[in-house]
Amino acid sequence: MAMNDVRGIQSQGTIATVKHYAANNQEIDRSTINELIDERTLHEIYLPGYEAGVRQGHSGAVMCAKNQVNGAFSCQSPELLQNILRDAWGFDGFVMSDFNSCHNTVLCANNGMELELPVSAFFSAASLKTALAAGTVTQATIDEHVFRILRTLIRFGVFDRPQTMTPIDATGHGAVSRDIAQQAAVLLKNNASALPLDAKSLHSVAVVGPYAGAAHTGGGGSSHVLPLYTVSPVAGIQNRVGPDVTVRYAEGIGTGGPPAVPATALNPPGQPTVHGLLGEYFPNPTLSGTPQLTRVDEQVNFNFGSGEPAPELPVDNFSVRWTGTVTPPVAGDYVLGMTSDDGSRLFIDDRLVVDNWGTHTATTATATVHLDAGPHNVRIEYFDGTGGASASFGWLPPGVLNDALQAAVDAAKASDVAIVMVGDNESEGRDRPSLALSVGQDELVRAVVAANPRTIVVVKSGAPVLMPWVDQVPAILETWYPGEEDGNVVASLLFGDVNPSGKLPITFPKAGGDVPANTPAQYPGVNGVATYSEGVFVGYRHYDAHGIEPLFPFGYGLSYTSFRLRHLAVEREDGQVEVQVDVTNTGARTGAQVVQVYVGHPADTAVPEPPHQLGGVLKVTLRPGQSQHVTIRLPARAFAYWDATKPAFVVPDGTYRVFAGSSSRDLPLSASVRLRGVRA
Template sequence: MSNSERIEQLLASMTLEEKVSILSGEDFWSVPAVDRLGIGKLRVTDGPNGARGGGSLVGGVKSASFPVGIALGSTWNVALLEEIGAALAEEVKSKNAHMLLAPTVNIHRSVTNGRNFECYSEDPFLTAELAVGYIKGLQDRGIGATIKHFVGNESEIERTTISSEIDERALREIYLLPFEAAVKKAGTWGVMSSYNRLNGTFTSEHNWLLGTVLRDEWGYDGIVMSDWFGSHSTAETVIAGLDLEMPGPTRDRGQKLVDAVKAGTVNQDILDRRVLAMLRLMDRVGSLDDHRPHAERADDRPETRALIRRAGAEAAVLLKNEGVLPLAGTGTIAVIGPNAKTAQIMGGGSAQLNAHYRISPWQGLVSAVGENRLRYAPGCTNDRFQPVLRGPFDAEYFDNETLSGTPVYVGTQEDAQTFWIGRVAEGKVDPLHFSVRLTGHFKPEHSGAHNLGIYAAGFAKAYVDGKLIADAWTNWSKGRTFFEEGCDEVVGSVMLEAGRAHEVVIEFATKDFSTLGLAALACGIGYPLGDAAIAEAVGAASGAEVAILFVGRNGEWDTEGSDLQSITLPGRQDELVAAVAKANPRTIVVLQTGGPVEMPWIGSVAAVLEAWYPGQEAGNAIADVLTGAAEPSGRLPQTFPVRWSDNPAHSQDREVYPGLEGKVRYEEGIFVGYRHYDKLGLTPLYPFGFGLGYTQFALSDLVVDDSDFESDGVVNVAVRLTNTGAREGSSVVQLYVSDAEASAPRPAKELKAFAKIKLEAGASTTVSLALDARSFAFFDTHAKVWLVEAGAFTIHVGLCSTDLPLQQQITRKSALTLPL
């Protein structure tokens, strides 16, 4: 019996209730088995920069932490993305799961989107090519990809309810393109609908999006699952094309769907299509016959460590270098900044996981050059919240929301940060209706005033030595934490004595949620750094051969559920950079951010390296680049503007961004990223595709073969790339297309091909780049076709979007229409 015959037979054998059961989750991470028919349980796990497994968003079984999306976007290396996808497949298997909730391919519309770190690029073509590699790597090893979020989730503000108002041309050319490539080129097995509405309708029940475009036009035969709690109806979602409601227990299906089918509201044929898609998926990922007990492993593989380190180094983008990198000499190195001894390896939200380990830049440099050469000063802090209190904490759980009576469960907790989802207190309490008291101790390093902060998706209070210090209970109001389900941090001041173990008691109770059914808490204590800390950093820098500043943001700022309010460095970091650079002209700035930042000090520093969040090997990867053990071969996947106001989403009209009265209007249309800067003639701080290395490259001998351009729109391009420097290195050859004679507004140029090439010093190679007809087309919204018009097109080839020295014009005599 063939696989398809077996699936059809299973479908015919299932009762209505059994069919409905596999169209929604059983719990937070799985779809129920159908024991009577031998259908196993399907399990999913969060990605995209690792496989967390079935635990909470904090803690749980340890996992490998890979570079985040924007870092992978910076590699411009499709083969590397496929390699990473393959490694992630093994990670998913170690968590006994069958699907990874990844990759994330939303577009960098705004420089302030809190989830930019998780996405690849501002450019849809670069995003699409990288996503295809990632998906192939996963699925070639039997693990299903779940490309997300389909579509229009380019901001975290009111994301579960807001309507993204996007015209069809912008949708087709920018926002849908990575998903189209994932379906047509990679054959993705899963698509996740976004939380938001698209032009007024929730994407999880959008007939045009899920039916007309995804299935009818693109021929998609995988499943569409909701984002967690992103389903809002029963019949509407099933009819539109949402196969799987997540998580469980179901809110919109189950008996409601059984009743809808019996009443004729949902046609039996439509239901069977949804069930057939689920069975097909289960067959593809092997869960149909997977009856193993659920068990998770922490596989810390040497080959995975090496891959993460290599990828982290390749992602680093060298933005400026006035002869100070790679590091040379034997003198003292001042290591300064809030990210120097803290390993910033990932962003926040559902992408976070419990990494096997975290290598800080300090640790990486100690291994690379020896601790005797290093001098450390923190300079300032960059925390959004007070540093999380580390435990252990005794935890008393109550099966009520008033902390009353005898605890029904007593346990321990590692620290004062947790998500309570799924099974809480070994099932002794309702996960959405309970209270808990945490008791622990904090021993400060300094005497004096400390800040205690607390925030929660729920009600919370924090006491020190019996005194209430921070109250996020009495006047709780919704803020920008915990996916917009939590309050903003409430901060109180408390005098503490160095070396004394002060008792800390935290009380928490659940509350009604808006959209996402979760309970969460974070509490921290911090010691403020002032002028003396900056003075100490200046002192360390002034006596050093070179000063390296590790500054930027962290996963508290770059996080799901909260956009940034500016792109200036948090806290006093700009002041710190300026002061250190004044004391030592050989100052190197290493940025770790999830996107662009403003750099008012750029003229006074000798070098700038953007290292992003490169995963658990962060410090080693950064040290490899700084010392020259690895080449900084990253290229910017997002334009760095001079200031936030230069960005295409910045507007005085709040409906354009951040949104107004439930709508966010994509007024700029197709003019996103570098297309916007070209249109307005704005000079960015650093352009799309830019990046320096430790060697130099030259392009020559452009050859364009347009012999098939008139007949089928195909053009083949060849160009000579030469490493003119003194050491091996990599470069990215980039090809852009212009259509100056178009009947519709078109960008000045658009990326349509690229290739990353490594060459020995003095070596040359011919780089071939192929263009298909879509490379020259725009979407005609009236005729509903992709249109290549008659007339002249210009091919530009270079090493970044503003460095395109080679050009050639080609011409078509007739128009060409392409199918959807």
């Protein structure tokens, strides 16, 4: 993918920049985090994408990352920039920094970085002259950097043509966007052929959820762009079903959190006749030292705005701890929520139940918690950084729906079918606090399916999400971030104009604790260090090696038709392994299947290996009853591991198992092939 992406960009005379090199894997402490990654893991897991973009794609530029790798900042690392990028991969373009990622003039200049962004601070004329005068950077080094930049610009003809703005073909680009999103969508569940829907048999459709009213065009940060047009899901579905079918829309989730817990349910510590919670206000954001102010607050429902919470406290960088008890009016499952700007945490009986910690604008986090009758200890921690400040502790008692959720339930009850659209909005600069859907989306799905069992869930996420309601709904469609054509994309898939053919490029776990990096030392790190102790056992390799059952496995994806693979044959061919298999469409609709080939290493391989690893894929489109004989060629690298003693990729001598199927957990065919040990 990286290779073809680079080639496509550069075919238009534009320089493609491969970034952020390397292992730019978290946003928390992204400018300082030191990632400890062993050599084998670095070369097998975190470098191949960059390598493909550079060696096969011939990218003109590389952007070095903010983070440290093994003790060296990426933009100052001789191992990354010189030994690997230039010496091993033969990169002859120029290296630019991510914003504010150069920290030392001499180290950046001598170790391979050409261009500092966003402005020249360490690479300013004054800084470089000082280094020249001190003899820590030579004129030859500076000349080489200039040469690399100019050579790349000349290679791409930048000086040979006028740099003019060209009009964007919105219609043509929209068609491409629609096709990409349709092919990327993954059908995760489809019990009793709940999909595709038949518009001719419907009188009404409920379209609900926070991602139903507007197109989800992408996440935030540097990748965010303003589209020339958008098609909302409501509009796309209405256009598809026509004017004779009623489409009812409800957002289902209010813009704020649950209503504030009333004072009558709250008591300060040891004061059962007083209503409210004890608030301890600190003149710092860390809840440390002696409180500057202590008082009883009837509710935790404050909007301090840009002012101070009390004259004794600063406008910014303060924190509050509220303690006491909360007594529910009835026993049952309560939706508890914290809405805050910036961070907040809610503890019930000393157990963290809502974690909304972090620097952010007003954000709601919720959890469904069973509360027995009687008082429960409650502790709320809150801090404000800079800018606005607000904090609210709210709940929805059992059987109580907020107005927005009630509107969604009413729409679902009144309709033949309900379509719930949930998801996330990932962005540069922040990490998701968990894999759970935010702001009551799980409660929305449960409420809608209880109102109408014929409920379809459309997930729009950039990564895996937890699905505690997976057994309650008949069909689930993952559409990622569909782009400007969102509404048309979703409608075409739900109503069968397009047969879903996407496969998961990631694993969806059943629980958050199932993921490979599940300790603080691994992520987000301890004392500024993230230790990649999982090694090469990431993604499906982790789940397979440890026998953990995923919710949906890597490579998985259903179709509105069915396929059968037969007659697997494996042969050595000119340093590669040629895998052949017959694919048949055994269903009643035209559809596409992605044939996946995995490799299992010999049992006596010198390093630990997962049961199998993806070696190659091929997508084939077939009419009903049609068969096709397909060939997938696996390069030597597919059988290799990184031997740090060489150092190089090596193929161990031995007998390998080759598997073919439709996901990492569905591999019905296998064969063996004997290979001699070589460097890959």
